[in-house]
Amino acid sequence: MRANWQRAVAVGVCGGVLSCGGLVGPAAADEDPPTISQAFAGPRPGEAIGIDLLNYQRKPGVPLVAESPVFAAPVRMDDPAGDTGGEGVKAPIPASAEPGTYPLVVRARGKIVARDTIVVKPPKRPSIDVDEDGARRPGTTVNLFFDDLYPGETGNSFTAHSTAFTSPARLAHDKQAWNNTRTFNALNVPMSHTLKDGTYAVWVTDAHGRRKAESRLEVRSARPGDDDYLGKAEGPAFFGQSGRLFNARARGFTIAAGSTVYVRWQDAYPDPGEEERMTATSPAFRAPARLSFDLPKGHEGDDPIFWGAARIKPGLRPGSYPVTVVSHRGRVKKTSYLTVSQGSARGDGDDGLPTAVWAGVGGGALVLGAGAAALLIRRRGRAPLA
Template sequence: MLAAGTLWFAGGAAPAFAGDGSPVHVLLNSAFDNRPGELVDIEVQGVRERGDVTVSSPVFPHPVRLAPREHAHHGRPAIAMTTGPGTYPLTVRAGGRVVAEDRVEVKPSRRPAFTAALPGEVLRPGERLWVSYDDLYPGETGQSFTVHSPAFRKEVRLAHDPSSADWNNPRLFSGSAELPQGVRDGTYKVTLHGPGGRVVDEKPLTVRAARPGDRDYVGRARGPAFFGTSPASGPEDARDRGHRVAAGGTVNVLWRDRAPDPGEEERLMATSPAFERPVRLRRDDSKAADGDDPRYFAPARIRRGLAPGTYAVTVASHHGRVRKVAHLEVTAAAATSGGSGTGGASGATVAYVAGGTTCGVLAAAGVGVLLRRRAGRLAARRALGGPPSP
């Protein structure tokens, strides 16, 4: 909690002012929701006097000197572990003179708490699990904690992150584990180990794949489907059969899913023996996707020199529990000039863009304008798999 404002002299009779008459402000972050051992972020603004700026309170073992920074003084002292519940005064001094006062409220200590999942929470295979251990309690001193479970690939190390949202708790240790995609349904033990490998605590973890009726049931995925890469082609034109692309060309792979699993967007892939490499599908966040099921697509490059034929394209989603296959027709590479610099690459994109390059080469060879235009049309039709025009 953050308290901010113009503070008062002892007795509350008048506001606090610096030596030049400007008011002194004290900002206390986490001043009203502390346990013993937690940090209090203190910033004092408006002090103009020379000399140390210090803060004292019965909750601190000794007066705290604040560090100067631009237009303010700052510090993060810890409340003594021996402090009992209650409200305590806090005094700010500058150059030995009291310039502001406030108060700090302290709540009772809590026993150490190990958290692996919320009560009743069910996790899916492949989902990420956050684990934490809060032992801000008198007498706790361990600095190394690990978590083990048959549901994990490997042990999880818990560490304190002073830059996290829980900066004020110096004894909050956390880490994460991704459940394997193939983990079986069941209830697993999650065990916390402290220094020397001793068991500190255990928690149950329930893992279950989605089933009919669940919001994230796997039966809502559609695809893969294919559409061209020209500006005139878009996801609305995608089809899961009959799409043709020339060897060396490019095709967009489309996937739709009304309810993707957590983390799905980071690892959705399309694979095929026809592709130069697996393709990571990206979420379509454009305005054109409004009102549609979440859709993902990306361009896939067809291998050069690939024999004409029908090739399977596979997308695995929902952590491998859904696997769908569509077939893409690959035609012979469209004819290109060896001097064009394209390396024989062709396809929908090349048919529209590289046609000018082909024309330029033919012109250099002395072919007439009419023949160049006809050659460009024939190349485009061959790339799309259609018959030549008369």
């Protein structure tokens, strides 16, 4: 579908003024005759192209009309209803048009001021495209584009299926695609993070369950040598009071039994979807600590940070307890030790949630509430993911 959105755009510069999108500059020089430009050239039957006239000084009250045997009717170049918002005026190609080459002229008061040709391509069976070519990581999302422009195709209820998806994806009609009225898409369709490497079928069904089109999706996990194979993990580290995220430390941290400790984890290349499943576990915690992405110092180029709160068991026997974080689908496992005291926590502990984490942003300040952590995943130098 998108591969067919080819544009042949002629650009005219007259007297130093660019003429395009219906804007008119000074009269063109003799060596620069009026030129017809076509947006979405090479249409199929049922599609539309955008037509514009370049290098031409339009005169008030003199309409320009585009004519071609392939049009159902002449096209007024100044018709507001046909304005495409920068691609010229919309010129529909009837669904009954035969493939071939057709002459195109633009007239002013019956006089031909420019000539061109329209090449109509053959119809194409309905098709489903999955993003661009190349492999996707487990746990990432994909974009789906369904092209249903073919004689006799009807309906507007379509669903995309794949064993790679967490659930079937409903395809919505793309009303912005004025050149093709039979396009449907689904954006950011999630894939399971437990997928095995391989090629997965993607198919589209209509409201009656009939299969309309099929494609393939390649999934490949990170491998040794990829930047994101093991990431660049640091932690777990601990802090215990508001604003101390930057001072978290992996050693020598003491917290009182029954208090709340905050765990920080940092990774240059988190696995896709880890923001939804990262936890820290410890025999000292009442429950695993849910670690969420945050943006405390993203403007300074820091690696993505996870952090979250854990409640120390009340009445826990004093001592040193392991805290473990597992990431990258089990490939990375790191443990730090937390000291639990029977009494107060020597100034380290804090029973309340951090009310805010402050980070300077452009000379101002960014406040990130504990319940509204911002998500930042940077993939510096990562091998391209399709």
